[in-house]
Amino acid sequence: MPSKRTMKMFLDDLASSSPAPGGGSVAAFSGALGAALTSMVCHLTIGKKKYAEVEADLKKILAQSEELRSTFTTLVDKDTTAFNKVMEAYGLPKDTDPQKALRSAAIREATKEATLVPLEVMKHCIDALALAQEAASRGNVNSISDAGVSALMLHAACESAALNVRINLNALDDSDFVGWKTDEVASLLSTSRMMLDEIQAIVEEKMKND
Amino acid sequence: MPSKRTMKMFLDDLASSSPAPGGGSVAAFSGALGAALTSMVCHLTIGKKKYAEVEADLKKILAQSEELRSTFTTLVDKDTTAFNKVMEAYGLPKDTDPQKALRSAAIREATKEATLVPLEVMKHCIDALALAQEAASRGNVNSISDAGVSALMLHAACESAALNVRINLNALDDSDFVGWKTDEVASLLSTSRMMLDEIQAIVEEKMKND
Numbered sequence: 001m002p003s004k005r006t007m008k009m010f011l012d013d014l015a016s017s018s019p020a021p022g023g024g025s026v027a028a029f030s031g032a033l034g035a036a037l038t039s040m041v042c043h044l045t046i047g048k049k050k051y052a053e054v055e056a057d058l059k060k061i062l063a064q065s066e067e068l069r070s071t072f073t074t075l076v077d078k079d080t081t082a083f084n085k086v087m088e089a090y091g092l093p094k095d096t097d098p099q100k101a102l103r104s105a106a107i108r109e110a111t112k113e114a115t116l117v118p119l120e121v122m123k124h125c126i127d128a129l130a131l132a133q134e135a136a137s138r139g140n141v142n143s144i145s146d147a148g149v150s151a152l153m154l155h156a157a158c159e160s161a162a163l164n165v166r167i168n169l170n171a172l173d174d175s176d177f178v179g180w181k182t183d184e185v186a187s188l189l190s191t192s193r194m195m196l197d198e199i200q201a202i203v204e205e206k207m208k209n210d
Numbered sequence: 211m212p213s214k215r216t217m218k219m220f221l222d223d224l225a226s227s228s229p230a231p232g233g234g235s236v237a238a239f240s241g242a243l244g245a246a247l248t249s250m251v252c253h254l255t256i257g258k259k260k261y262a263e264v265e266a267d268l269k270k271i272l273a274q275s276e277e278l279r280s281t282f283t284t285l286v287d288k289d290t291t292a293f294n295k296v297m298e299a300y301g302l303p304k305d306t307d308p309q310k311a312l313r314s315a316a317i318r319e320a321t322k323e324a325t326l327v328p329l330e331v332m333k334h335c336i337d338a339l340a341l342a343q344e345a346a347s348r349g350n351v352n353s354i355s356d357a358g359v360s361a362l363m364l365h366a367a368c369e370s371a372a373l374n375v376r377i378n379l380n381a382l383d384d385s386d387f388v389g390w391k392t393d394e395v396a397s398l399l400s401t402s403r404m405m406l407d408e409i410q411a412i413v414e415e416k417m418k419n420d
Contacts, residue, residue, distance in 0.1 A: 004217075
């Protein structure tokens with residue numbers, strides 16, 4: 001569980017000569033940071049008289065952002081595990097032809113799995129950006145910069161996860177799978193970029209009027 | 211020290227109804243994540259025969275990125291402290307004219323300080339991006355996606371810190387200070403954007419040839 005590690009331990013593990021945790025886990029953790037900030041904006045809005053009209057909506061957003069925060073936290077370690085399985089597959093014996101065939105199949109399967117974890121991160125980023133947008137639009141204006149940082153961390157998480165999907169796809173020769181996933185990455189990235197732009201426009205507007 | 215807190219505790223504190231830690235601390239922590247990944251790329255390059263020529267340079271980059279990682283980690287809490295001082299100043303008594311004057315001065319000073327912490331984060335992001343660029347250009351090509359994620363986290367840190375500088379500047383009426391710092395933020399942001407673009411171009415090129 002990443003949750004029980006201290007922040008220093010996580011940063012030390014990242015910085016170390018072990019390739020995992022690496023960029024894929026950081027992408028998921030950045031998603032958790034973004035979701036946590038959306039939750040904070042909700043908490044700082046709920047219970048305030050000025051925002052009584054939106055309170056019920058903000059409570060729903062909070063429940064969803066807390067759920068996503070938990071999902072992102074789980075994905076931090078899931079990415080490390082998936083990467084380690086790829087490394088294990090590369091370490092299988094390759095002395096005989098049957099061994100070589102088994103090893104190739106194991107590498108292929110593990111690499112596909114390692115592609116799916118960051119792809120899952122990307123999809124959750126889109127869901128979390130939708131919540132950040134609600135928080136920016138309707139949440140406490142005093143927390144508008146926090147809603148902005150939430151969106152920045154979620155988009156960075158999405159772009160970071162995309163690099164991790166693509167580097168794994170590079171190692172696969174299943175052209176149908178690669179083609180399909182490449183298109184999916186491009187589509188998720190452009191959605192994320194568009195949502196960030198929209199949220200930044202809301203943030204700019206509210207910061208001007210603050 | 212943020213370093214002794216578990217990741218779950220930090221995320222819980224962020225998500226809570228306490229306004230600090232908030233986006234400013236996340237900006238600094240995102241910088242630490244970016245610096246840690248540059249360190250990892252250095253570690254995965256140093257000692258490899260194929261990269262013997264660049265080993266001395268990568269060792270220098272590693273020393274600097276580890277220094278920056280430590281600085282960013284310190285700034286996580288420094289931002290929270292600066293924010294709490296602003297809140298304390300707002301809580302000062304304002305019953306008499308001398309009290310009002312003292313309170314206004316205290317708010318002004320605390321707000322200026324709260325502006326300087328994220329500005330410091332932004333400056334360190336530029337330094338860290340220069341190291342990420344070296345790591346992307348000359349580090350182990352197998353870690354190219356990690357160098358890319360390093361740059362994404364550092365630019366997100368810079369943009370996040372910028373929002374925190376600006377929201378604090380909004381509360382100040384010292385037009386010289388505000389004007390000067392606004393220009394500084396704009397210049398740091400455009401440098402960060404340019405450096406991210408350059409690093410992303412290197413990453414794209416290397417991912418194509420992988």
